[in-house]
Amino acid sequence: MTRPMLFPALVLASLLLLAPAVSSAGATGAFVAVYNSGRAQVRETRAVTLPAGPAVVVFTDVPATLDATSIRAVAPGMGVEGIEYSYRPITPRNLLDLYVGKELSVILPDPADANARILRKARLLSNAEGPVFSMGKEVYVGGYEAVLLPEMPKGFNEKPTLTLTTDNESEGRKSVALHYLMGGLNWQADYTMAVSADGATADLEAWATVTNASDYAFKGADVRLVAGDVQRAPASYKMARRGEPVLAMEAAMPDNAAGASEESFSEYHVYTLPTAVTLPPQGARQASLFSAAGVPVRQELVSRYHAGTGQRAGKIDQSVESALTFDNLAVNKLGRPLPAGTVRVYMPTTDGHHLLAGETRLGHVAEGDAVRLVLGRSFDVSVERRQTSFEKVGKSAYEIGWAVTVKNGKKVPADLKLADSFPGQWKVLSSDASYAVADAATIEFDLKGLPPSAGTDGLVINYTVRIEY
Template identity: 60%
Template sequence: MNRPSFSNAPLLALALFLLFPLAGPAQAAGSVLAVYNSGRAQVTESRVVTLPEGAAAVVFTDIPSTLDPSSIRATAPDMTVEDVQYAYRPITAANLLNAYIGKELSVILPDPADANARILRKAKLLANADRPIFAMGKEVYVGSYEALLLPEMPKGFDAEPTLTLTTRSSVAGRKNVALSYLMDGLGWRADYNLTVGQAGETCDLDAWATVTNNSDHAFPGADLRLVAGDVQRAAAPKMLARGNAVMAEAMVMDTAPAPAMAAEESFSQYHVYDPGRYVSIPASGSKQVGLFSAANIPVRTELSSLFRSGPNQRAGKINQSVESALILTNTAANNLGKPMPAGVVRVYMPMASGTKLLAGEARIGHAAEGEEVRLVIGRSFDVNVERTQTSFKRIGKNAAEISWRITVRNGSAESRDIKLRESLAGQWTILNADTPYVPTDAGTIEFDLKNVAPSAGTEGKAVNYTVRFEYS
């Protein structure tokens, strides 16, 4: 193995060469920043350094503390990297105390003789796992304290992270070093504003990307890429595990302007969005970037109520909630046809006056082109469903016959459609029903009730059916 020989090298060759951002236009100094849904980012930077011929240590100082040291790659013409060292021991209370384990320090304690007084004691710090433990003479003290006084600042702490490359260059001079790494603390999600038209049959959709940075490292003038998809990550060893970043919620008002269109392309099994401009990401906080907008998308409202039924005897009346959902199909024929990354959809609906009010929010997963998007935005105020078990008959040891009466009442001034979905456990057979139904899968049937009339002063619309359950 070839190792650097420093025995005859001048001291200058051993000096640390500090990297600095590339001079010139702001965009030339910016990073190429690929941000993933998972809270991770890939950073590619170009920096300039002056290297001597032979071995040198090159130090990067302006780097994020959430960097993954194992992912670092650096290349430059006529330069090889022989080792990479990442160092960051921040000045925190826990780190300072850990440095003083086994050493003496001063502890300010409550005075046992006077609740309002304090005493200063010399103590040896024995441990600092869940809390500091002190030795005071022959006694071990585990309890509260007001403050600790350290004799001096211990060595080995860093004001900021440093990345040191041991390099070997065959040609001396200024070089552009391409540095790339992965980091945590950067993530993004989609936020959608969906505004329903006055007739309730079409909607307009504005899609935004909310990029959230919790790394305390800014990226001015970044060449941004947003990667949508669930990228597999290997489990990190415990020594490299990091805390989960807290994603800040971003509220988008319905008065926000339509977003600029971002270019989109497929990558592996994912989709990548390019805003087409340089974007500055603050060190802490969020930034919204336009993805796309679409108008006049056909949409329909669906009311539905689901009940899970099994071979059990039930007494009394059972109230069921009625979900209100908006449904649209993500196709070009419907003026959409775009991959929709996971995020939150805020739905605004018009009043008679034309004023748009927030009608609900729904969280969606990734919706590919061609998929139906179902947005459950709340529960119906006017339509309610009530059911009663009208009969229960045990058939031997392994079967039961159950009859249900389901009553739908419409308290609004207009007729409503509603779907009653019955999720049936085990082996089942419908023996009779007074209303047509369709099986939607191996364990569900659906009664599709059309034009349920307003039921003020009436008993509402009733559905009766009997099911036989068989079980082992």
């Protein structure tokens, strides 16, 4: 069946007057594909008793965040000739929009008495960015206590309404498949990593957190979760939002069932939840994606510095970031796509309790990729540097000396990686510690087994670099 076009308002209005109106039953058998970009694709089944010939089918139980341009309705022997979606809830802004150009009673602060109020007649000139009134020859822009409307205007909807103009081959009860896109639904992965006592492995649990802010509930839905960056066209119409019209067309509850099944879909990945899911109109639902025990991990401390060509005086403190790394490989108990989300890493104390050691965002990770989670800053390991020499040796060439001091405040040895980056063309002229060239702009000092430095000056690394633009 071809996609029906949106009817012009006058043509659709005439059809609505001629055809009998039919109301639909509630939705059943919902299929909901939730994208991690804040939208969802929905397919629902509605039972409708239709007469032969033209009829108007009214759906009042539809989302306020529905994308009116995406609606499709299909049933055997039913032709769809027009679609209208309307939602104008009763809000102060919508009420005042209908009174632009009319005279109203406005309660204002009394300029002569801060505790008093006055009643004035005023014409509402505009409500685009807040009410603007004219009072005689003056224009009033400012605060007001209240606006009194003479009556309740018509044209408001308590609920969003979808109206189909149909032409039916025969009368009888039909199952109408309603397809549409909507906003207000989103999902992300939430990961928990519990690191072992020796710090060499971690147990990983992945959960999908589906959030619904649409005020539209789904009961017993077949839910699919799509992971990936799906292209969206720029909106060419005004989307339905709470409090604004569109015309023309509970706390998180975990689901402890088995993990979701995953498959590739186009350039994305889709997860199918194993059981039917009920999404409350406002709230979140969690479902297990997968778990992996004994994933090999590596803990590392890294301090980075981006050097320039300027002359610096005094000491420069460098932060030392704490990170946890692992490889997304099958031999490491993983080897699966990891959807974007939040990762919380817990590490053990000496008495066996696991405490939160860091929380970070994870982007989409493909199978085989390396993962690096920055957890925070080291409390005990510190790095500071001092510029020991500075000389301009050419029009745009400089020779700069650095002394980098590393201290380990722990009671046990620690490993640290120093990563220094340089602009332009550069060359290390001298260094009293070995280093490796990490990339075209960076050298790394890999310091293994730094001893505790209590009562000492710590480890000092001296090097000189030539930088030329």
